[in-house]
Amino acid sequence: MTSAGAVVVPSLGRWGLSAHADLTYRALTLSGPGTTATLARHLGVEVTRIRRAVDELSAAGAVRSSVAGRSRTWHAVPADRVLSVLQGRRSPRVYGDRLRQHVAAVSGLHLDRLPAASVCRLPTRAAARHRIAELVAAERCEHLAVNTEDVISADAAATAAPLDRSMLSRGVRLRMLGLAPLDGSASEPAPPGSEHREATSLPLKLMVFDRRAALFPADPADFEAGAILLTDVDAVAQLTALFYRLWGTARDPYQPEVAAILLSxxxxxxxxxxxxxxxxxxxxxxxxxxxxxxxxxxxxxxxxxxxxxxxxxxxxxxxxxxxxxxxxxxxxxx
Structure with a gap:
């Protein structure tokens, strides 16, 4: 409790939980127990997303349930207990090892073997955004982006919009990969002139700038931890190849039925x-x-x-x- 008597609810997003899981946990903590149906009505979110959110929270030990008749009610676990569990699962050392293993497994980058000058750690989200703006301003040919978030925050969307418009106005090809909505709802419209495809899963949040530089989060569970910027030619080529492997198997959400390719x-x-x-x-x-x-x-x-x-x-x-x-x-x- 704060001095004003308000309950302090920690952000669960930094521990890898989705935006809807974080929102659902806040609702349960501040408003008390509820069913998935009542939570959906209260938050104005599709019930399918709420069901997935409580599944996430249950797996993380953040909620418990009680059953009365045919109705299952969800209760928030106290925040201090939740954080204790999450911190035990993801200590900085263990999670750092997992991140390096993840990047190596996905792309074979072997960051520890790259020249030091070709690997730059941007320590904060603000620093990463500043460098992204500089790289985007210098682009002339192609911008590739992979977004792994289920929901793009209003803040992130507001930051990206002018950069996207700037690239498209200069004739830069903008290709974006995102996750398909879990509830089957329509996708958000892509910027006019850009190309957008969706996949059911994506391994890495990523940007590739004119195939000369690539950037991804330092910690995929906490974007506030900044980013890694690579300029090594071979590493950037591997990440470009990764993007196009994903692009080749993803679908265009604005063309539900893709015609078969007929060859002479x-x-x-x-x-x-x-x-x-x-x-x-x-x-x-x-x-x-x-x-x-x-x-x-x-x-x-x-x-x-x-x-x-x-x-x-x-x-x-x-x-x-x-x-x-x-x-x-x-x-x-x-």
Whole structure:
């Protein structure tokens, strides 16, 4: 209790719980026990999200339930007990180890092996936002973003909006990956001119700036802890490849039904040989075509599918099962 008699409710977001779990815990603490239905009405949130929130809270030891007849009522566990449990599970040392293992497992970055000058720790969220604004201002070609939050806060949205508009006004290609709404509701509209896809799960919150720098949170459970900025060429290329692997299997929420990719006999033959590792010259010989015809066939197919290079083409065709997904590498930028 504070001196004014108000209950102090800690933020559970920094411990990895979702925004809806944090909101539900606050409601139970301040307003008393409730069912998922009453919580949904009180908070103005879909009941599906409340059910997921109480599942999160129960797993974290933040709520307990009681049953009367067919009704299950949820009760908040005292905040000091909740924090004691969470702190025991995620001590700074243990969680730091988990973070490094996570990043290495996802992308094989091996941060400890990179040149010190290519790894920069931005110590606070404010510092990260300032550096993001500088990097965005310098972008000229492409901005890639992965958002792992179930709900984008109003503060984060207000910060991102002018940066997005600035990039799009300069002709920067803006591609954003996010999580599909858990309750099946419609997605928030993307900035006009940008490209947006959704996935059921995403491994890492990430930004890639013109394939020259990449940034991700220092602590995925606490964005206030700042970010890691990488400028190592190979590390940025790996994270770019990670983005496009996710992009290739994600869906466009504004096109619920994606038409199958139909290839002509010539296109099928060319891309199949290309995925098997043959060069344009070898493909031309095998199919009895000129090398120029092979190049034209590939270029026309990339234009039709809206991709910029053969790496993206392979991902799109592989995800659509038009051809087997080959072991491709991201293109090198000059």
């Amino acid at each position: 006999a010539r296109e099928q033959s060319v891309v199949s040989l290309l995925s098997a590792g043959h060069s344009e010259a070898e493909i031309a010989v095998r199919l009895g075509l000129s090398r120029r015809t092979v190049v034209y066939t590939l270029r026309a197919l990339m234009d039709r599918l809206g991709v910029d290079n053969r790496f993206q083409l392979a991902l799109v065709l592989g995800a659509a099962r038009a051809v087997p997904l080959p072991g491709v590498h991201p293109p090198q930028e000059s």
